[in-house]
Amino acid sequence: MATKTANVLARVEPDIKEKADAIMSRLGIPASVVINMLYKQIVMTKSIPFSLSLPAGPMARDDMDTETFNTIMQTGLDEAKAGHSRPVSEVFIDLKRGL
Numbered sequence: 001m002a003t004k005t006a007n008v009l010a011r012v013e014p015d016i017k018e019k020a021d022a023i024m025s026r027l028g029i030p031a032s033v034v035i036n037m038l039y040k041q042i043v044m045t046k047s048i049p050f051s052l053s054l055p056a057g058p059m060a061r062d063d064m065d066t067e068t069f070n071t072i073m074q075t076g077l078d079e080a081k082a083g084h085s086r087p088v089s090e091v092f093i094d095l096k097r098g099l
Helices: 014-027 031-045 066-081 088-098
Strands: none
Touching: 014 031
């Protein structure tokens, strides 16, 4: 007799799981259905069914873990110590262009 389901074991960051669970709950879709839909899309498209790319803009502090934040801060400090910097007036001009 063939098994009708198989188990998937995955580790997920607790805060991400909580946020995703809240959204799925509001949609009335259990996590198992979402995972099954993802797997079906992978099989149908023979690819990951969404874009894998770096964020277009800077991340907010609340959206990154401590390790990522510390790495960014250390990189900035290292660049400053090495003299790789620009005048603040140039930075503000670039920021205004982005807005």
